[in-house]
Structure formats: structure tokens, C-alpha cells
Amino acid sequence: MTSALISNVLGRYLPTIDYAEGVWLVDTTGKRYLDGCSGAVVSLIGHSHPRVIEAITQQAQRATFAHRGSFTNEPLEEIAERLTTMTGHAGLWFVNSGSEAVEAAMQFALQYFREIGEPQRTWFLSHAAGYHGNTLGALSLSGHARRDVVGNLSHDFPALRAPYAFRDAPDLTDEEYCALLLKEARIIFEKRAHETAAVILEPVGGATVAATVPPDGYWQGIRALCDEFGVLLIADEVMTGMGRTGTLLATEHWGVHADIVAFGKGLGSGYAAIAAVALDERVLTAITQGSGRIKGGHTYSGNPLVAAAALAVLNVIVDEDVIARGRDAAVPLAEGLRALQAAHPIVVDARGLGMLQAIELDASFPTPPLAQGMLASRLAAATTARGLLVYPATGGFNDAVLVAPPLTITHDEVSTLLELLDAALSEVEAEFA
Numbered sequence: 061m062t063s064a065l066i067s068n069v070l071g072r073y074l075p076t077i078d079y080a081e082g083v084w085l086v087d088t089t090g091k092r093y094l095d096g097c098s099g100a101v102v103s104l105i106g107h108s109h110p111r112v113i114e115a116i117t118q119q120a121q122r123a124t125f126a127h128r129g130s131f132t133n134e135p136l137e138e139i140a141e142r143l144t145t146m147t148g149h150a151g152l153w154f155v156n157s158g159s160e161a162v163e164a165a166m167q168f169a170l171q172y173f174r175e176i177g178e179p180q181r182t183w184f185l186s187h188a189a190g191y192h193g194n195t196l197g198a199l200s201l202s203g204h205a206r207r208d209v210v211g212n213l214s215h216d217f218p219a220l221r222a223p224y225a226f227r228d229a230p231d232l233t234d235e236e237y238c239a240l241l242l243k244e245a246r247i248i249f250e251k252r253a254h255e256t257a258a259v260i261l262e263p264v265g266g267a268t269v270a271a272t273v274p275p276d277g278y279w280q281g282i283r284a285l286c287d288e289f290g291v292l293l294i295a296d297e298v299m300t301g302m303g304r305t306g307t308l309l310a311t312e313h314w315g316v317h318a319d320i321v322a323f324g325k326g327l328g329s330g331y332a333a334i335a336a337v338a339l340d341e342r343v344l345t346a347i348t349q350g351s352g353r354i355k356g357g358h359t360y361s362g363n364p365l366v367a368a369a370a371l372a373v374l375n376v377i378v379d380e381d382v383i384a385r386g387r388d389a390a391v392p393l394a395e396g397l398r399a400l401q402a403a404h405p406i407v408v409d410a411r412g413l414g415m416l417q418a419i420e421l422d423a424s425f426p427t428p429p430l431a432q433g434m435l436a437s438r439l440a441a442a443t444t445a446r447g448l449l450v451y452p453a454t455g456g457f458n459d460a461v462l463v464a465p466p467l468t469i470t471h472d473e474v475s476t477l478l479e480l481l482d483a484a485l486s487e488v489e490a491e492f493a
């Protein structure tokens with residue numbers, strides 16, 4: 061079968077989606093797939109929720125697009141009001157994707173320092189391993205294999221050592237590791253802070269270090285360094301935000317309030333391409349009382365149709381206690397993944413926070429070892445064949461898959477997920493034994 065559609069792996073056959081419901085996706089041959097990774101960690105509330113479909117339908121019959129330069133719209137105003145109240149920020153700026161949210165966060169940080177008379181602060185610090193998006197600015201912050209695509213067009217910002225205890229410090233206690241990470245971070249702050257606008261970090265590592273949770277005290281320590289050196293803190297909550305890890309924002313686990321927060325994925329939960337940046341009072345006030353203008357924006361940002369979808373998603377999250385349900389279903393999921401680690405020699409780690417979980421694979425299991433990332437891809441192919449979707453996470457140095465189903469998954473569906481994953485792991489082990 062040939063296709064004019066360009067996909068990531070050219071020539072690879074992909075099934076055609078027919079419909080989706082709850083945690084299940086069904087292709088046009090009738091095959092069912094359990095969505096064990098919410099697409100790319102997107103679908104928080106599951107697929108085809110009737111309240112969201114109804115809201116989209118109603119809005120589509122009234123107005124789908126009215127440019128934000130000319131009109132505001134009610135659902136967008138309501139999301140901004142409610143989310144800022146929930147997070148303690150002062151305002152929300154809407155965009156269409158996580159990458160755009162990261163770019164906007166960078167631009168707001170740069171504008172903030174221009175407005176307060178420190179225009180020399182133009183650099184950013186991020187983790188040496190991390191993923192912030194597929195645009196030039198976001199790739200410049202990303203220690204990820206994808207960055208190669210843009211070669212020397214990306215900026216070489218200094219990088220902080222990424223928390224990754226499993227590989228980086230297996231013999232240290234959490235406290236020792238945290239102290240080490242912060243000590244190294246301080247050295248970089250001392251050297252570079254005077255020219256640095258912001259630190260941008262994923263609260264829990266996602267597409268690169270696969271659900272790696274930093275040691276307790278790390279985020280608090282980074283917040284303290286930012287305050288000491290006058291640097292803004294940006295939390296990239298594109299993957300972790302909107303409840304994925306068990307709290308609305310993952311930074312809440314450590315009691316940290318970031319100056320700027322990037323939202324994506326779960327905000328639209330697969331119903332609409334919508335993302336946003338939340339600004340703290342200090343940042344917004346500097347801009348409001350300074351130039352009073354934002355030189356930026358994207359044509360489709362915050363249009364009435366995506367806003368209606370995102371507001372309905374927020375209503376479902378709140379009214380149906382989705383975050384608490386995710387916390388509850390994450391318990392058997394995390395236990396089950398640890399049991400799979402104990403049962404399968406190919407699994408060397410199981411970790412995560414809330415409904416953002418992962419298993420890491422032993423890349424040296426096959427002899428000769430496969431090229432980096434291929435073992436995770438092989439496992440994902442084996443689970444897909446059995447009707448389970450998982451998300452390979454590849455930083456260029458590890459083989460892991462993210463297991464991050466919708467927060468609305470039931471305990472029975474968690475059991476099904478674990479059974480399918482168990483069988484796929486046995487198949488891959490037998491293949492390379």
C-alpha cells in the first residue's frame with residue numbers, strides 16, 4: 061500500500077483509526093488497542109467523552125473561529141479565570157501546542173527582563189537530558205536526539221545535570237544525590253546567572269528520561285537558587301500538568317510555585333490543539349506596567365472551538381474527580397510494573413509518579429546489543445500487535461517505554477494492560493534469549 065502521507069518512519073504501515081472510546085482505540089479492521097500511553101501522554105480523560113463532544117458540537121454551531129485580535133470568547137475567559145485561580149498565577153496566554161508554549165515562556169522571560177531593565181539576561185538553563193518541543197527555541201533547551209535535526213541552528217545553552225538516579229547515581233541516597241545535583245547547579249548559577257533569564261525544567265522527566273522523578277528537595281533547591289540569583293523559574297508542565305502525576309501541577313508535589321508554567325497535552329486532552337502559558341503576578345505586572353504589549357501570538361490560538369473543548373475537559377476533570385481517580389488507579393499500575401520488573405530480566409527499572417510511569421529495559425540483553433532505542437521500539441511493536449499502546453522514550457542513551465494511560469482507566473483495565481505488557485515482554489525476551 062503506498063501513501064502520499066509522510067509519516068515519521070517512511071514506508072511503515074500504520075493502522076487507520078476508526079473510532080475511540082474510553083481507554084480504547086479501534087482501527088478500521090475492528091482491532092482494539094488499549095491506550096496505555098494516552099497517545100503521547102495526552103488523553104487525560106479518555107476518548108469520546110460525551111460532555112466534551114457535546115460542547116464541541118454546540119460551539120461548532122455558533123462560531124468556530126474569531127481572531128483573538130478582534131474578539132475574546134466565553135470559554136477561553138472561563139478557562140483563564142479558573143486555571144489561574146487553581147494555580148495561583150495572574151494570567152494565561154494561549155497557544156496551539158506544547159512547543160509553542162515553551163517558545164512563549166522563553167519570550168515572556170526575555171520580555172520580563174527587558175521591561176525591568178536587565179536586557180542582558182538572554183540565556184536559559186535546562187537539563188542536559190530533557191525534551192521541551194520541536195521548534196528551534198524548544199530544541200535548544202532539549203537534550204534529546206531530535207536536536208540533531210536542526211544542527212547548529214540550535215543555541216548551545218549551558219545545561220544542568222539531569223536527575224536520573226537509576227543511571228547516574230545508583231549508589232547514592234536521595235539526599236546525597238539531591239545535594240550533588242544542587243551543588244553542581246550552584247556552580248553553573250554562579251558562573252552564568254547574570255546573563256540568564258530563566259531555568260526551564262520538566263518537573264518529572266518525560267520523553268527523554270522516562271518518568272524519572274527528581275529527588276525530594278531538588279525542585280525546592282532550584283527554586284531557592286533562582287530566587288538567590290534573580291533568575292525566573294519556568295516549569296514545563298506540558299506532559300505533567302493538568303493532573304497527570306496526581307496533582308494539578310507536578311510542582312505541587314514539592315510545594316514549588318514557578319514564575320511561568322507551560323501547559324499543553326492534557327489541557328486539550330486530545331479533543332483540541334490547545335496549550336497555554338501561565339504567568340505569575342510579578343512577570344505579568346512588569347509587562348502590564350511596562351510596555352503593556354505582547355509582540356507575539358499564533359493565528360489559531362484560543363479560538364472558540366478549541367476553547368469550548370478545553371473548558372469541557374476542565375469541567376470533566378473537576379466534576380468527575382479525575383485527578384483523584386488517576387491517583388487511585390496509579391497504585392495498582394505502579395505495583396504491577398514493579399512486579400513485571402521482578403519477573404522479567406529485560407526490565408531493569410520501574411518508576412514514575414501518579415499516572416506517568418515507565419519501565420526501563422536492559423539494552424545489553426540482546427547479543428549483539430541493538431542500536432540504542434531499538435529495544436524499546438521492539439517492545440512497543442510487540443505490545444501494539446497484542447492490542448496495547450505504550451510510548452517509547454528515547455533520550456539517545458536509554459531504552460524505556462512510558463506507561464501513562466488516561467486517568468480514567470479502571471482497575472480491570474489496568475489488569476488487562478499489565479497482562480498484555482507481561483506477554484509482550486516474554487515475547488521479546490524469548491526472541492533475544
Ligand SMILES: Cc1ncc(COP(=O)(O)O)c(C=O)c1O
Nearest residue numbers: 157158159191192193266298299
Ligand atoms: C515536556 C514537554 N514539553 C513540550 C513538548 C512539546 O509539545 P508538543 O509536541 O505539543 O509541541 C512535549 C512533547 O512531548 C513535552 O513532553
